[in-house]
Each structure stands twice: as C-alpha cells, then as structure tokens.
Amino acid sequence: MPHDLPKAYDPTAIEDHWAEYWVREKLFVQPTPSEKEHLDGQSFDILLPPPNVTGRLHMGHMLNQTEMDILTRWHRMKGDRALWLPGTDHAGIATQMMVERQLATEGKKRQEMGREAFIERVWEWKRHYGGAILDQMKRLGASVDWDREYFTMDERLSVAVREAFVKLYEQGLIYRGAYIVNWCPRCQTAISDLEVVYDEHKGHLWEIRYPVIGDDGKDTGEFLTVATTRPETMLGDVAVAIHPEDERYTHLHGKKLRLPLVGREIPIITDEWVSREFGTGAVKVTPAHDPNDFALGQRHNLPSINVMDDTAHINEQGGKYKGLDRFVARKEVVADLEAQGLLAGIKDHVNNIGDCDRCKTIVEPRLSLQWFIKIQPLADKAIAAVKEGHIKFTPEMYAKTYLNWMENIHDWCISRQLWWGHRIPAWHCSVCHKTTVSREDATKCAHCGSDKIEQSTDVLDTWFSSGLLPVSVFGWPNITSEDRRDFDTFYPTSLLVTGFDILFFWVARMIMMGCWFSLDVPMPDGSPRSLADSVPFREVYIHALVRDANREKMSKTKGNVIDPIEIVKQYGTDAVRFTLASMASPGTDIAFNVARTEGYRAFANKIWNAARFLFMNIDRAAEAGITIDTAALGSIPTASATAPLESRWIVAEFHSAAARVNEALAAYRFDDAANVIYQFFWGSFCDWYLEIVKLSLDFNDGADKSRTQSALTTLVSVFEASLRLLSPFMPFLTEEVWHAVYDGKPAGKSIALTRFPQDGASTDSSALEQMALLQNLVVEIRALRKEIGVEEKAAVPIELRIDEHLKRVISENAAIVERLARVTEIRFIGQISAGLAKHATPQFDAAVVYERKIDVAAECEKLNKEIAKQEKNVASAHRQLGNPAFTAKAPAHIVEGLKKQRDEAQHLLDKLRADRNSLGC
Template sequence: MPHDLPKAYDPTAIEDHWAEYWVREKLFAQPTPSEQESNDGQSSFTILLPPPNVTGNLHMGHMFEHTESDILIRWHRMRGDRVLWIPGTDHAGIATQMLVERQITAEGTTRQQMGREKFIERVWEWRRHYGGAILGQMKRLGASVDWNREYFTMDERLSVAVREAFVRLHEQGLIYRGAYIVNWCPRCQTAISDLEVVYDEHKGHLWEIRYPVIGDDGKDTGEFLTVATTRPETMLGDVAVAVHPADERYKHLHGKKLRLPLVGREIPVITDEWVSPEFGTGAVKVTPAHDPNDFALGQRHDLPSINVMDDTAHINAEGGVYAGLDRFVARKKIVADLEEMSLLAGIKDHVNNVGHCDRCKTVVEPRLSLQWFVKIQPLADKAIAAVKEGHIKFTPEMYAKTYLNWMENIHDWCISRQLWWGHRIPAWHCAACHKTTVAREDPTKCAHCGADKLTQSTDVLDTWFSSGLLPVSVFGWPNITAENRADFDAFYPTSLLVTGFDILFFWVARMIMLGCWFSTDVPMKDGSERPLSESVPYREVYIHALVRDANREKMSKTKGNVVDPIEIVKQYGTDAVRFTLASMASPGTDIAFNIARTEGYRAFANKIWNAARFLFMNVDRAAEIGISVDMAALSGMPAAGSDAPLESRWIVAELTATATTVNQALENYRFDDAANAIYQFFWGSFCDWYLEIVKLSLDFSENADKARTKASLTTLVSVFEASLRLLSPFMPFLTEEIWHALYDGNPPSKSIALTRFPHAYNEPVDAKALREMSLLQELIVEVRGLRKEIGVEEKAVVPVEVRIDADLKQVISENLAIVERMARVSEVRFVDQISAGLAKHSTSQFDVAVIYERKIDVAAERDKLDKEIAKLEKIIANSERQLNNPGFTAKAPAHIVEGLKKQRDDAQQLLDKLRRDLDSLPPE
C-alpha cells in the first residue's frame, strides 16, 4: 500500500485542486436545520462576512480578516458545532458608480447622456462581468464559507428588507426629510457621511476682511469690523457677523448693520456666546448654507440661508460676478478684489484640518442640502443598552468604551445619497399638493390628495443602511413566518463579527441599531416576545488589528509599500501566508507584515511535508513485513499506556498539552499563541526530537521485535494524524493533501476539515513523561554544547561523565539509547565527581563532561566559570531584592512569587556547584 507524496513540497501543485474540490463538493454548506436537528442540542456558530465592495480585489487587510475568520470557523466546525459562514458583496454605491462612470467617460459619453435606466443597466452588466472578482479570490484562498448562501446587497430579497425598513421607520416618525448642512462631495456629487470624510492637515491661511459699518443714516461710517475666515469664497453667502456678547471691543456695534464687501448686501451684527473672542479677530462671519456651526447659529437667530455654490462646487447665480467660477478660483479672485479695494486687513499662516472624500479624495464642501435623515436616538438607546447590559461583548474590551462614547454623542443619520446606483428611496413627490408619499409598493396616486402626478425621489440610500440590515435580512426578515423561520431560529443572533476598527461606526454600530430595532418584530420560537439579549445582531465583536508593512507604516499606494496577498501567495503558498498572519495576530496589536517570516513558515510547511514522507516510508516498509496500523482508530486523541516507552508517552503528553493550549488560545482570539504553540510542537517536539528518537524503535529486520515496532509505528501515525487535525484550520491545503495521502485515498471523511479537532477533554497530561524527557533533552543539549566548545568532530562518538542525584540517574539509565543516539555518546559514566581537567557544564540537576583527549584551557575555563558565577549572583540578588520587598510580595500573584523563589533556589544550587568547580581547577 504505497503512499505517494512528491519529493518536493510545491503549494501551487495542490492548492488550486483542493480549493476547487471544497467548492465543488459543497463541503462547507450548512443547510437549514430540520425541526429535529434544531432540538438536538448542537451549538451553532455563525459569522457574517463583512461584505467587501463589489468593485474590489483582495488586499492584505481582507486576507488577514478572512484568515482569522476561517481559522475560527474551521475550528468550531471540527469541534462539532453547527457552523455557518455567510459570504457576500456590497453594491458600494459611490465606488461602483465612480468606476462605471470612468468607463463610459472613456467611451465619450456621460451617465446624464445615457439616462438613469440605461446607466443602471450598464452597472448591472459590469457587476455580472467583474463583480465577483473578490469572491473568486476568496474561493481560491480556501475560505470555508457556505457559497450556497452568497448574497449581494442589491439582491431582490435584500432589497425588500431595505424598503420595508425605510417605510417602517418613516411610519414610526423616525425618518424625516429636511434641509441641513451635509458633507458634499463635488466630484461624486452626493452627500457623504461624517465617517466618509478623511481629514488631513494642510498649511493654509486665515484671511482678515474689513466689513464696513453702516450708520443710522444708511451710509458707511468709515469704521470697519474685521472678521477672520479660512474660506473667503463663502462670504458671498454671509447673512450676519457674530461677536461674543461680553466682548468689550464690539459692544458699541451690537444691533448695527454692516455692508457685505463685494456684494453690497446689508447684514446685521449679532451676539452669541458660541463665538470665541480668542479666535482670529473675535468676529465671525455667518454663512448658514456653508458651515454646520453657522447653520446652527442661523437657526438660533432666525437668519436666512443663501447657498452660493452648485453641485460641482462652482459659484452659482447668488455669487454675482463670480458666478461660474470654481470655488478655489473664486477664492483667489475674491482675495485679489478685496485687496484692490483695501478691504483685506491681513493674511496669516494657518494650519487647517481639511476634509476630503474618502472615495475620490476631493475636498469636501459643507453645503445646505435637502436630505433624508434617520432620527437616531430611539435606535441608539437600544444599541447602547445591548452593550452596557453585556449582550454584546467587544474584544479588545477598550472598543466597547469607544463604541459607547460615539453612540452617546451620535447625531441623526443622513441616509440619502445623490447617486443613481443603489436602493432608490421609496418616496414619491406630488406635483399637485407637493406632499410626499412613502410606500412599500409603487403608488399610482398621492396618499394625501389622490392626484396621479407623482415623481419618485431620485436619491438612493446610503450603502450602510442596506448593509446594516444584513444580520436580519440574510435570514429572511421581514418575511419571517412560522413556516420559514428555521434559519432565523438556528442562526440569529449570529455568534461573532470579525472586523476592523475602521468600520466600527460605519457598519458595526449600524447593525447593532437596526438589528436590535427590527428583530424584536420576530417573536421567539415559543411565541414569546424577543428580549434585547436575543435581538442583538451578534454576541461578540472581535476588532482585529491593521496589517502594516515591515516598518510598521500603513500600507498605501502613494508610499509604494502595498503588499499584494495574491502575489505573495503565488510565491510562498496560501498556507505560509495564513500562518504568518495568524502567528502575529495578537488582539490590539498591529501586524508588521514581514516577508522573511513568510519564508520561514514556507520552510515550516516543507518540514511537515518531509515528516510525512518519512512516516509514509516507514508505514510502507512495515507493510512489507506484515505490520499495519489500524487507521480506523485514529479519529480521537492518541494514547500511550504506562508501559509504553518514554518517547511514546512523552509525545502524546506534548500533543495533549499543545491541544489544550491551542483550544484555550482560540477561545480568547489569541491566534498568535495558538499558531506559535502548534509551530513549537510540530517543528520542535515532533520533527526535531520525536522523529529522531522513534527511529530506535522502528526495526524492520528479520529479527525485529514486531510488537514493539507496531506499537511505536502506531503512536507515530496516530500522533501525526492528530497533529494534522490540529494544524488544519491554520494550514488547510497542506493538511488536506497529506491527510488524504495518509489514508491512501480512502479517508474516513471527505475532508480533514470535517473531522474532530484534537481536544484533551480534561484528561490529565502525563507530567512524569514530560519531566523525564525534559531531563534527557537538557542533558543532550548540554552534551551537544560541550562537544562544540571543545571541538569534537561531528560524527565522533564519545563517552561522557554525569554526576546526578540517584533518583534521576534511573531516568537516564533506562533511556541510554536516546542519549547515545541524540548526543552521539558511546558511553554514559555515572560519577560522584567530574574528573579533574575535563570541560563540563552544570545545571541545577546534573553536571556533565565530555571525555575527549583535547586538554582544556584552564585559564579560559576559569574565566568562563567566573562569568557564570557573576551572572548567577546577579540573578540571586535581583530575586532576593523582590522577595524581601513587602510591597511586591503583597501585590504579586502567588505563582509569580513562587516562581521567583524557585528561580533563586535553582540559581543558588548551581552557584554552589560552580564555586566548587572553580576551586577544583588545577593551577594555571
């Protein structure tokens, strides 16, 4: 029964095959559970994939997020949970429209020339051809999602949910339309949220402008009130100048009129405590249509609003002679005109935080605009309670405070966008009575006056409105009935959201608000009212860190430091990249992605591959003499009886301890601890130690002890198979390939991903085996070090002297073969005192010396001992200082104090030995 693995590990030769196999066989599909299955007590673990933009390609942040999610999903599946990971893409209103507009511009046309209907058809066509790129990349990288449940936020069933949510909120008085200051992107020609504005520091100016004071006779008095502004072009829309009521400089001007320079309009001087006397000149121009603070001030003082810019940020007719000019061109001309008229008092350098559209990087213009808003506070109350009452847990915990702080200071949500691509707002304006009808079905008549001249709103909804509904909409809301609620009952609330901090407010908060608000409509399975604890969209939020470059700088195309995961995967394989990301994924700590580490984990994969080849070679050799392993007994945790050789008991104990560590680490989202534990076990314990030791027991000669060989081979195979299952969530491709080869193409399951994850289940670890092997390893390492120090040839076998306590001597005596093989020792001589003149190493448990003809350098040995003694004296002094400090011993955990005592005692024991060794050295 030969087991074939190519000599060289080549990830490109296996990854495409398994990626295609997993999708073709629908291995990760999770069907709707039946009534009986729903009551079987099986735990559900559900993750909703943060939907990447339909326009996107996989970047390193995506791969990091997907790696963490996939590890958790595979781990839970292998633990026996009912697992569901739902994939999908977001229609990405602004980004998609921009992309398609660029295409049609290159063809010599515009969306306005095409018309809305044809433009939308063109976007759908683009989506059909290119919109699945990122999901295709996910399939190639092995994400174990349920592709049967793939969604797109513009799908018909999800669109029904979006429309229902809008109408219902409107009926509840929680959606309204009004004119407010919004962030306007002149390039995208739409309102964008505060969260979609990126602020950068720019060196700008503060222009001080003289506004002539008008006397009671209506003529200029010759006096000026000087205001300071960073945006002189907006002065064309000024309706007042505000000063602080207590500012003595301007008390004589209260209630006076000013003449607006360049425009000639008379505007009042008003007083308001909001004005800071310390900023600029202490007098502030008031432009309610172009500044959020001015808008609020205008509302308080019943001032008009004059919008002086069009959708493209060009001055409109309200700007008089400046009409048609771009805002920044107008700024230069206005400043020049003011200077010519001697109305420019001064220009000062000023560092400004300038907002840019996150999509197209255009400078955002605060602009008065008629928009649709969600009255957020009632929704926010539930979302705040969900976290405060512990129904949703954040990891790291600090993000709960960040979330609550934002939610408790949240403003109403502007949900309308002036785009064509997206969910069109279901509101119709009546030409007769000028009122608005909001409806679930397209109306034919006005709900207010009955007229039939209705025009639907041209706006679409903010993308985050639809994606915020996903946790309820993907499970059938709002059309959940007694007959079709199995999915909702089984998988809502979802278990976990894995996402980045950058969308904490964009998406995480929106989902919590909308999920808690709308899921309460769905009663519990027993018909009772759904409590808040069961209304949340997920029970935990894990906020992962950012992936930065090797110098810990944020990746950006401008810096040229972007790492393309697809290219790295082609070079090193998916498993190596996944393991790199996992090994560095500590909660709250950004990842400095270093290709050198990926090279190291590529070597790790190669090490496992070679270990498999060694194992297969021995399985096949055993078969030739009639020894076989019962492969049907390999599904659980390996075991080794008390009469088994030390190496068998030890490797099983190591595996058990590692499995416990990995399970605990994953429960706490410590992907780094889990990955590093697996790495240390597989590379160190299994490959470097066990595989070498077990060769002593694998005898296939005619006179072999077949029972011993079979027992050792069974332990070897069972530990290796369990190790593959332990590694599988981290390196799914490599483990799948080797696992199938191990079973010679006849495995017990279709995939290793459908087997059981190793778990100790509270079984005690064989601590005695661990202690005994630790002693042997320490002895072997010291002998190896001595050999190197005194220049023993690599292949030479030499005797050693060992001074050790009687109770430990037996461990070495019973396992001499291991010491002899691993340290190239011909004989172990137990002595009461190491012979004079021999180079030796000392530990707290033994002294060891290599017997070799080469004489030791007494001076060098004395110098070495002096340094080791000084080092130990320092350790003892530091330990004593801490242990003699009552403040430390009172506050420190007991295990820390005990650890310090042990460190001190071991160091003291070794120090006494080294001092004796120093005294026993012959004179130089």
C-alpha cells in the same frame, strides 16, 4: 504508488485542486436545520463583512478572512453547526464611479444615457466584473457556505431595505429636511462624517474689512474686520457674529454691515458661541456653507444663501463670480478685496481639510435637502446592548470607544444623490407638495389623490442596507417557515470579526438596526424577544491593522502596499495565512514581514518531509508484514502506562498543545495558537520525536515486530492528529497530506470535517518531566561538544554526575541520549574528572571525555562569568523575597516559583564555586 508524495513541497501544485474540490463538493454548505434539529446542538455562525463589489483582496481582507476561516473551521471540527455567510455590498459611490469611468473611455456620460439605461449598464458591469474578490476568496480556500451568497441589491434584501425605511418613517423616525452635509463635488452626493478623511494643510486666514452702516443708511467709514479660511463663501454671508461681552465691539450692537463685493446689508448679531480669541473675534455667518453657521442661523432666524452648485462652482447667487470653480473664485474674491482696500491682512494658518474617502476630492460643507433618521431611540437600545453585556468587545477597549461615539451620535443622513443603490420609496406630489412613502410603488398621492407624483431621485446610504444584513439574510421581514428555522438557529450570530475602520460605519449600524427590527420576530416559543436576543451578534472581535515590515501604514503613495495574491503565488496560501495568524494578537498591529512567510513556507516543507518519512516507514512495515492499527486514527492519541517514554511523552506533549490551542482560539489569541502548533510540530514532533522513534523502527529479520508496530502506530496516530490540529491554519497542506495518510481512501471527504483535538485527556506529567531531563542533557552535551571542538560525526563517552533518583531515567533511556548526542557511553560518577570541560545544571553535571586538553585559563574565565551571573540571580531573588510589600501582594504561586528559582540558582552557584576551586582559579 501507496502513500506517495512528491519529493518537493509545491503549494501551487495542490492549492487550486483543493480549492475547487471544496467548492464543488459543497463541503461547507450549512443547510437549514429540520424542525426536529434546528434548536439542537451548538451553532457558530459568522457574517463576512461584505467587501465592495468593486473590490480586490488586500492584506486587511486577508487577515480578516484568515481569522474568520480559522475560527469557522475550528468550530466546525469541534462539532458545532458552523455557518460562514459570504456576500458583497453594492457600494453605491464606488460602483457608480467605476462605471462612469468606463463610460468616459467611450465618450459617454450617465446623464446622457438616463437613469434606467445607466442602471442596466451597472448591472451588466456587475455581471462581468463584480465580485472578483469572492473568486479570490474561493481560490484562497475560505470555508464559507457559497449556497447562501448574497448581494445587497438582491431582490429579497431590497424588500428588507424598503420595509425598514417605511417602518421607520411610519414610526416618525425618518424625516426630510435641509441641513448642512458633507458634499463631494466629484461624486456629487452627500457623504457621512465617517466618509470624510481629515488632514492638516498649510493654508491662510484672510482678514476682510466689512464697512459699518450708520443710522442714515450710509457707510460710516468704520470697519468690522472678519477672519475666514474660505473667503469665497462670503458671497453667501447673511450676518456677522460677535460675542455679546466682547468690549471691543459693544458699540456695534444692533448695527448693520455692507457685505463687500456684493453690497447686501447684513446685521451684526451677538452669540456666546463666538470665540473672542480666534482671529479678530468677529465671525462671518454663512448658514448654507458651514455647520456652525447653520446652527447660528437657526438660532437667529437668518436666511440661508447657497452660492455653489453640485460641482462646487459658484452659482447665480454669486453675481459676477458665477461659473467659477470655488478655488478659482477664491483667488478672484481675494484679488478684488485687495483692489478695493478691503483686505486687512493674510496670515499663515494650519487648517484641517476634509477629503472624500472615495475620490479624495476636498469636501464642501453645503446646505442640502436630505433624508435623516432620528437616531437617538435606535442608539439607546444599541448602547444598552453593550452596557448590559449582551455584546462583548475584544479587545475590551473598543467597547469604551463605541459607547463614547454612540452617546454623542447625531441624526444619520441616509440619502445619497446617486443613481446606483436602493432608491428611496418616497413620492413627491406636485399638487399638494406632500410626500407619500409606500412599501409598493405609488401611483397616486396618498394625501390628495393626484397622479402628478414623482419618486425621489435619491438612493439610500449603502450602510443602511448593510446595517440590516444580520436580520435580512435570515429572511426578515417576510419570514417563511424555512426562514424561521434559520432565524431561530442562527440569530443572533455568534461573532463579528472586523477592523476598527468600520466600527462606526457598519458595526454600530448593525447593532442599532438589529436591536430595533429583530424585536418584530418572537422567540421560538412565541414569547417576545428581549434585548439580549435582539442583538445581531454576541461578540465583536476587532482585529489589528496590517502594516509593512517597518510598521508603517500601507499606502500607494508610499509604495509599500503588499499584494497578498503575489505573496501567495510565491510562498503559498498556507504560509501567508500562518504568518498573519502567528502575528495576530488582539490590539496589536501586524508588521508583515516576508521573511517570516519564508520561514513558515519552510515549516510547511518540514511537515511535508515528515509525512514522506512516515510513509516510507509505513511501506517498509508492509513489506515486513507489519500492519498498523488504523482504528486509532481520527481520535485523540493515547499511550499505555507501559509504553516507551518517547511514546508517552509525545502523546502528553500533543495533549498539552491541543489544550493550549483550544484555549488560545477561544480567546482570539491566534498568535498563541499558531506558535503552540509551530513549536509542537517543528520542535517536539519533528526535531525530537522523529529522531527518537527511529530507534524503534527496526524492520530487519529477528527484530521485535510488536515494538515496531506499536511505535509506528503511535507515530501515525500522533501525526494524523497533529494534521487536524494544524488544519484550520494550513488547510491546503493538511488536506493533501491527510488524504495521503489514508492512501487516498479516507473515512470522510475532508480533514475539515473530522474532529478537532479537544481538551480532556489527562497529561502524563511524569513523561514530560523525564523527557525534559533527557532533552536538557542532550542540549548540554551538544553544546559541550561544540565548545571543545569535537568533530560532528565523532561519538564520545560522557561523564555524568546526577542525583540517584534521576539516574534511573537516564539509564533506562540511554539509547536516546547516545543517538541524539552522539555518545558511546554514559559513565555515572560521583565527581567529574579533573581536566574535563563540563556543564553544570541544577539537575546534573556533564562532561565530554575527549583527548583535547582543557584550557584552564579559559575555563576559569567562563566559570567566573557564570558565577557572577548566578550571584546576581540569587541577590535579585533575595531582594524580592525580602520585600514585605511584594510577598504580601504577589500570588502564592509566584512567590513559591521565585523561591524555587532562588534555591536552584544557589545550588548551581555553590557547584560553580566548587568547580572553580578544583581548577585552582
């Protein structure tokens, strides 16, 4: 049947079909531009923050992807060359954990399998289970270029990773050394500061007595008491530090102590870093297990004694405590100290404890041999890129946050003790003990020529490879001619949409590495690349956090996690997308409420029913021999100066809405854009225009066919354009209905490839003002009817006192008022008849002529309340306008607007007072 839509809107019946269609037809593939066109036109390209290959979609992902999809669809429909690049991250720690758990169910361990077999097992896991989140993206209609999908362990991207490492090493910016790192005993690898989550815990401060040794090498009987939160680490103490000006301990300068439980002699050192107020003012120094102690050890040339193994069990350096878990050892050490009379006291103490963000194991600061990047030269360029305005942050406050972190950045530990990941291209020689770093796999030592070399067992931090993505996805370092066109066209990318949680993990890394390595690639004309053109993206939009309806952070512990897939199954993808967009304001978290999703599901249903109404009338028109001018479809709706008011008004309303939507999206105000569309489509179009246009849709014999044809053409063209306006927000619904508008034979493959309504058409302000008057009158009449109890279906006359210059508008459009307010007659009079309930506005007084007698007392009470309200409004306006400080500083349009409000309020107040007098109140 022509233009047929099922009676009920069911998103599940259409979404799978269109999602599969978009991918199958490759509608969003952005091919490499040809030699002639690659610099023509405007490009919009955006990189998907690569989710972990182990990931599943959560509400944060859906918000992020909804915003990116809206922007990409909007730019594509504007005519820009739009590219949204998808991919996944190999997620070293998370993926290795996942596969190890799988092995554990089989009674196996990776150590037993060996590295090569384990890596093959991970690839097998990836082939079968990895990338599920991208499948979810396809189902949700993300308009990405699936032909360009990448994985950070792909061969091509792996080449870029090795080149970056070798290049930085050759530049003297990568070095290897023993430093304190955050060590996760469960993952058995170093992790970055950003991967440690700190939380306050109630703990203890143990005060331990260290015997002072005399000049004769014997204990003097005096003790120096030390306070610590980790007594088990004392097994690795190499000194005790005091402040040089602490008068309590001046006599101990140059003395030695006997390390309790161990017996080792350790020196007392002085250092201004020591706080005289914390604990006892004496600090145990364990360089291998604390970053501050490590720095102390470096300053005082102290040895480092590591007393724990990779699993946080005490090693052979811990003597009798060897083999004990660190927390078991803590209890044993405390008990032994107490037994020997060396425990001076235990105090309650609140301590910040760091957990591994992946497995939640308490992190152990530990001395470890790692690879580092000298970060400062890279950071300097990344700082300049933001300070000089080459990268813009929205909201702006994140630029300050970024700069503060970058200006205090430490060298980056890039090695991880994992098997899954990009293996560090460094080979250690067992003969000369030097290191060979090479772009190709080394077979001999570059220093002594020995073949007794072994590759480093470490892999690179995942963020090292993902930090390279903006350059590596476009072919760096081995850029072919085709890659070159991609690089010239799409680099720098236009925008990065991401969350605050990876501002330092990923955003900062990309800026540093993009600004550093893209300088290798000259500009299209062969000139050197400037910093402005080396940035990985022009703008960064930091989106909000999705919280629950009570504004609490979602967590499995609280049991308030919302699964977006389940909500999608219940309400449809479009309703969930629109909910997120309508609440997405820069810098403000989203309190996700399912009730709003229900409301936007109803919004989709409203549009569906509007389409059914439209198609019904198209079919009736065809039966009456009336055809529609389809040439207007796909463009901006227009209305002639002689068209009926409702036609000129809805076109003007549409132009205004389109302008505001474009303006809002340009500023990343997804909430404003969504709300403008909602108010226009539900309010202006469905609630008002569809009811008014019914007056012109007359298919009976003898009716004015030209009027009907004109009305129907305007109706269809505005509806089709409104679908295009809504399409980036609700792609599935609009695709289905748009194809139905064309009776399944559209000019193009998808609404997503049509033109988005743009600014530029002049707005008919006269039509907007006239319709506003009619709408105001209808609203007041409806309210009056309700107040005095007029039956819903009853039609009644009204009296209207209105200024002469507005009377014509009402007269010429009386049919609209009569239909929408159920009015039989509009009586224009100079004064409302006594005894009638009425509403007064600055433009008119209106009353409903109805037999029911007015309750004078109740009407007087109502008038008195309204008079009191308007008196306050007038007084407030006078007060503001009488304040020289306000009128001097306020913009002129604000002052003028306030004067207008004051005059209208005064005019209404005078009328209300006159009404009260006429009733004898």
